[in-house]
Amino acid sequence: MTDRTTTAPHGYQLILPPEWVRIPMRSGTDEAIRSIVEDAFATLPANAPQDRIGPYRREMERRLHGAVKEARRAEALDLYLPLERMHGIAVPASIVVSEMKFPEQVAVDPSAVAHRLLESPGRESETSVVEVDTVRGVRTERTVAADAPGGGELGSRRVDYVVPVPNDHGRWLGIVFSTLGAGDPGDAIADLFVELFDAMMSTFRWSRS
Structure with a gap:
């Protein structure tokens, strides 16, 4: 049996709803x-x-x-996308999973990374410490404002999870969810998608076998 306490994972698993x-x-x-x-x-x-x-x-x-x-x-x-409509509405949304690195003197201590993220500008009231498959990480939720008229960038609702890779010094995963809602990042559809994303993250597991 693989020892979860000493073996670094080689990947992860995330259970997706049928439409993703x-x-x-x-x-x-x-x-x-x-x-x-x-x-x-x-x-x-x-x-x-x-x-x-x-x-x-x-x-x-x-x-x-x-x-x-x-x-x-x-x-x-990895990139995750919903393909089917929700309540008849095609909602732009995505999940992007990527590797992250922090300075060595910070990355050796997961609590130091969490502290740094908690103190990042604009995150104070929207960031909390979370546990993802027994690993302590940071969750940030915020609304990104739209560009000025003509800028082309629409406002979006964004949720980030930042989690250290167990037993693999210096490696972290960033799992970033973003949605436009049904045209307003603060609408009920955006709220529903954020709840769905958090439910998906509750299924996150490290892969070691």
Whole structure:
């Protein structure tokens, strides 16, 4: 049996709702996108008009590749996206999992990293210490303001979990959730998605076998 107290995990597991998909960033990205698109259109009748299906298929591929491009800017390990509508509304949302590093003198002490994050500007009233699969981490929730008119960046609701990788000095995981809600990051749909994300994080487990 693997000793959880001394063995560093080689990965993690996260249980997803049926409407969510995972896109790996380091390998198999294009294959995952093709599979997601094929599955999304697999239930259509064989005689469905291709001239009507084609534009929707291309738009889905465009959105998936766009989301991957953004995730790669964050040096992500994995990207998670919801594909189905919630209460008839297509809600833009994503989860990005990436590795993080802190200065060695800080990273040796998880409590020091948590303290640093708790003191970060803008996080004082929105940050709390959490436990993720028995590991102490930090959860931050905030609303990111929209750009000035014409800036192109919409306001979003964001929740970050920052957790040290057990028995692997200096390595941390950042799990970042973001949603626009149904057009307002403070609306009920955004609240519902934040609750869903926290429920998903309660299923997070380190993989050692």
